Amino acid sequence: MNDTFLRACRGEEVEYTPVWLMRQAGRYLRQYQTVRANVDFLTLCKTPKLAAEVTIQPVEILGVDAAILFSDILIPVEAMGMRLVFSDKQGPILSEPIRNKSAVEKLIIPDVEEDMPFVPETIKILRKELENKVPLIGFSGAPFTLATYMIEGGTSKNFLHTKKMMFQHSGVFSYLMEKLTITVVSYLSSQIKAGAQAVQIFDTWAGMLTPVEYKEFALPYVKKTISELKKEGVPVIYFVNDCAGILKEVRKSGADVTGIDWRIDISDAIKRLGKKMVIQGNLDPCELFLPKEKLEERIKDILWKGESAKGHIFNLGHGVLPETPVENVIAMVEAVHKYGKKE
Amino acid sequence: MNDTFLRACRGEEVEYTPVWLMRQAGRYLRQYQTVRANVDFLTLCKTPKLAAEVTIQPVEILGVDAAILFSDILIPVEAMGMRLVFSDKQGPILSEPIRNKSAVEKLIIPDVEEDMPFVPETIKILRKELENKVPLIGFSGAPFTLATYMIEGGTSKNFLHTKKMMFQHSGVFSYLMEKLTITVVSYLSSQIKAGAQAVQIFDTWAGMLTPVEYKEFALPYVKKTISELKKEGVPVIYFVNDCAGILKEVRKSGADVTGIDWRIDISDAIKRLGKKMVIQGNLDPCELFLPKEKLEERIKDILWKGESAKGHIFNLGHGVLPETPVENVIAMVEAVHKYGKKE
DSSP: OOOHHHHHHTTOOOSBOOBOOTTOSSTTSHHHHHHHTTSOHHHHHHOHHHHHHHHHHHHHHHOOSOEEOOOOTTHHHHHTTOOEEEETTTEEEESSOOOSHHHHHHOOOOOHHHHOTHHHHHHHHHHHHHTTSSOEEEEEEOHHHHHHHHHHTBOOSSOHHHHHHHHHOHHHHHHHHHHHHHHHHHHHHHHHHHTOSEEEEEETTGGGSOHHHHHHHTHHHHHHHHHHHGGGOSOEEEEETTOTTTHHHHGGGOOSEEEEOTTSOHHHHHHHHOTTSEEEEEEOGGGGGSOHHHHHHHHHHHHHHHTTSSEEEEEESSOOOTTOOHHHHHHHHHHHHHHTBOO | OOOHHHHHHTTOOOSBOOBOOTTOSSTTSHHHHHHHTTSOHHHHHHOHHHHHHHHHHHHHHHOOSOEEOOOOTTHHHHHTTOOEEEETTTEEEESSOOOSHHHHHHOOOOOHHHHOTHHHHHHHHHHHHHTTSSOEEEEEEOHHHHHHHHHHTBOOSSOHHHHHHHHHOHHHHHHHHHHHHHHHHHHHHHHHHHTOSEEEEEETTGGGSOHHHHHHHTHHHHHHHHHHHGGGOSOEEEEETTOTTTHHHHGGGOOSEEEEOSSSOHHHHHHHHOTTSEEEEEEOGGGGGSOHHHHHHHHHHHHHHHTTSSEEEEEESSOOOTTOOHHHHHHHHHHHHHHTBOO
16 A cells, blocks of 8 residues: 555655645546536535545546545534535525524434444445555544534634634533534544544634634644544544644644644744644645746745654645646646655 | 824833724724715715714724724725725625736826825814824725735635736736835825825735745735835834734834734734834734623733733734624723733
């Protein structure tokens, strides 16, 4: 097996810097669009054969060093009892957002095999079909990020409902966060038991918090999640979007790998996270629109700076944009493999 | 005159930490809503008597140490020849976004007295009506932030059109930025000549750039703007939203005061900006929903940490939210004045 990615996660020696991309399965791939033409997004997530198919596409097309389960961040939220629909204009909508204790009380802690059986099934198919070519990453939203969707009822600009609950009804907020922590732990444990060889926890919205708020309202729950997951024995990656201001706190998460967004120089991030942390990132997804030479320059800069961390996994600082030319993504993966060779 | 704010801008000694709030004139004030009930937003901006009236409201209601011109960031963009409308759902919309050289060519460099006479007029009325009670701040968007609106046609999620122009048509982008730099300089110079006693440049979207991108595509133009404005002899404040990752570059802007958002600890910002910089900020606007004791705790923490900079002007890390209870804003201003007293 090409286990370069897994060895990099553990900070072990590798022959080259491994690379994968957030949202590497998706609309920018013609092959994905072909599958998606016949099925809506949520059905695709819930149909193991199809979800496995689109998961494998980028492995074959791009030559990345890891596959990541195709799914949606809100799948466990739906399994907790909320109604989820996708709107073309507004993105995900959760009707009846969580605003009080009785709403939190009604949420169930899902049993993965019962309530989301398609997730472990997809993983089992994938492990077979991947034939150990590359490792498979499972994933979940972090408790805080899932909470924001549940409280806001979707994405948000200011996250005022979330912060009002944190500030004015902290008991209700922590009750929700505890339920989410249990859910995320059991969701990711099931993914690992089904065959996921690493897991990534996405904290897409933690960057909207001040360092003090992050420390009080997000960190304790993701820390608990990660410490529980460590018992499963696979690497845990913690991706925090818009992380530059809170890295000193993020450092305490206990994750094996910290994923960072593009808004910070990777050298600065390594300094703030400490040299004992493996780092993942952090090319600006828009830089995939750069002319080839400029793109290579940016990649080399990140690779060179990544050397000073305990380990480095190359990735974007956020998901691939749907408009991205696939040939540029292929060129990126090739450039990382070429310039990321260790002497 | 209460010139505490102006002295703080210059890093001189003050008796207490001065305070004002971004968007201190606005929907959260009943008195503003009364004015706005009879007139649409753009007309309000363009009617000197009314714009002056809503500018003064927060000075009287909150007891802040500065007034800031009521206007919209896109006023000079409209004056350059773009059609501007406000949609309740989508915010500002600029039809026919700028995507090529001929579109940039068509943009005019506005003559403030000809094309935006209502701005200096409002300022003249204000200086009279404020009777030197507190200083008046003029403002403009930074060249980069104005460019994003012009290229995207409004607000954006990924700023892909902007970055594509930066990366693929850098000549067109710099042509646009040069026109914007001249426009912003003349716009703010006119405001100063009409009576503005300080100016703030808002770089609302610069935080979407990597440090490398910021250094190449935003910093040179704002630096030029600021160095030109310095000749006018009033303090220049440069506010950068989502600044945590790019502060090392922001430090080079040449501004007298750097305004920061709430996503970073003010101590960290002071460290990265250097102790010779006056700092402005940085309470999370959502923290105005905290219970009083907690709010005071946060204010005291920011005030205490602000002591280590050359000077500190208290402010939010972003604009006041429309839902904010006015009594909490009043309590905030009182707390800053109380706990910000120098011994």
